Amino acid sequence: MEYRRFGSTKRDVAVIGQGTWHLEQADRASAIAALQTGLDLGMTHVDTAELYGSGEVELIVGEAIAGRRHEVFLVSKVLPQNASRRGTLAACERSLRRLKTDWLDCYLLHWPGEHPLEDTVAAFEALQQEGKIASWGVSNFDVGDLEALALIGAGAHAVCNQVLYHLKQRAIEHAVLPWCEARGLAVVGYSPFGSGRFPGARTEGGRVLAEIAAAHGATPRQVALRFLVRRPSVFTIPKASTPEHARENAGAGDLRLSDEDIARIDRAFPRGRSRSLPVL
Numbered sequence: 247m248e249y250r251r252f253g254s255t256k257r258d259v260a261v262i263g264q265g266t267w268h269l270e271q272a273d274r275a276s277a278i279a280a281l282q283t284g285l286d287l288g289m290t291h292v293d294t295a296e297l298y299g300s301g302e303v304e305l306i307v308g309e310a311i312a313g314r315r316h317e318v319f320l321v322s323k324v325l326p327q328n329a330s331r332r333g334t335l336a337a338c339e340r341s342l343r344r345l346k347t348d349w350l351d352c353y354l355l356h357w358p359g360e361h362p363l364e365d366t367v368a369a370f371e372a373l374q375q376e377g378k379i380a381s382w383g384v385s386n387f388d389v390g391d392l393e394a395l396a397l398i399g400a401g402a403h404a405v406c407n408q409v410l411y412h413l414k415q416r417a418i419e420h421a422v423l424p425w426c427e428a429r430g431l432a433v434v435g436y437s438p439f440g441s442g443r444f445p446g447a448r449t450e451g452g453r454v455l456a457e458i459a460a461a462h463g464a465t466p467r468q469v470a471l472r473f474l475v476r477r478p479s480v481f482t483i484p485k486a487s488t489p490e491h492a493r494e495n496a497g498a499g500d501l502r503l504s505d506e507d508i509a510r511i512d513r514a515f516p517r518g519r520s521r522s523l524p525v526l
């Protein structure tokens with residue numbers, strides 16, 4: 247597994263991490279085994295949220311990481327409707343309880359909402375001072391949202407922006423990604439397999455991925471994940487409900503694509519023209 251510096255934190259974080267959305271719908275033992283297999287193989291960046299399964303997924307994650315909390319770069323998210331100053335503090339306490347931990351490595355605002363950003367940031371800063379979170383960031387922030395954040399004094403303390411990024415959705419490459427890179431924010435790409443809509447083997451793009459994969463003794467999904475983290479600021483968090491899927495995804499951590507491979511994928515999945523940030 248490759249690790250790289252996560253924004254302005256002093257942590258090196260696995261480039262391929264683990265998502266957990268909808269994990270409560272999987273067989274519980276399988277979901278826990280998937281997360282633990284992922285940890286065994288170095289996918290120590292675990293992404294969750296109070297939203298997922300209305301807290302049920304944080305309970306599953308808590309069970310999966312029990313006894314090995316120090317291995318994990320644990321991320322959770324506050325819902326925008328809870329992200330007032332007091333609401334954020336309370337939401338964090340609930341997440342910590344469900345995750346059975348004393349701290350989060352990073353705490354995110356899930357998407358921009360109705361509460362003043364200043365209040366959410368003030369809560370994040372307070373949580374950080376208390377040691378309940380080691381860092382904080384945002385999610386689904388377009389350039390305008392990031393600009394608004396930058397105008398808040400402590401806004402510069404954000405360490406990442408988690409955004410939609412997969413082969414068929416590359417809009418962040420136009421504006422969001424350059425903005426984050428210029429200011430040292432990590433970019434965490436979510437839904438790297440298009441949330442289950444991975445390019446089919448019979449499509450033109452699918453064939454390109456298969457050819458490149460065969461040349462590396464890898465799989466099309468591993469090639470896709472590696473392509474997504476080709477820039478040094480980017481991380482990705484595929485979600486897997488089985489140990490087999492987790493094992494395959496972790497295999498992308500050591501894959502290396504040539505410049506020619508990357509150019510072929512770039513042509514097969516053009517980034518398109520839209521500059522605005524899509525959300526799932």
Ligand code: NAP
Nearest residue numbers: 265266267436437438439440441442484485486487491494
């Ligand atoms: P995803 O990771 O793009 O795709 C997940 C789907 O791919 C599942 O159906 C999974 O099946 C399947 N899969 C995973 N590994 C596989 C493999 N090796 N072979 C075949 N199929 C495989 O979708 P996602 O869950 O939407 O995104 C990933 C994570 O990003 C989420 O879980 C969440 O943590 C985060 N996220 C954040 C936001 C946000 O607003 N910040 C939004 C969406 C997602 P199985 O479940 O059967 O393994």
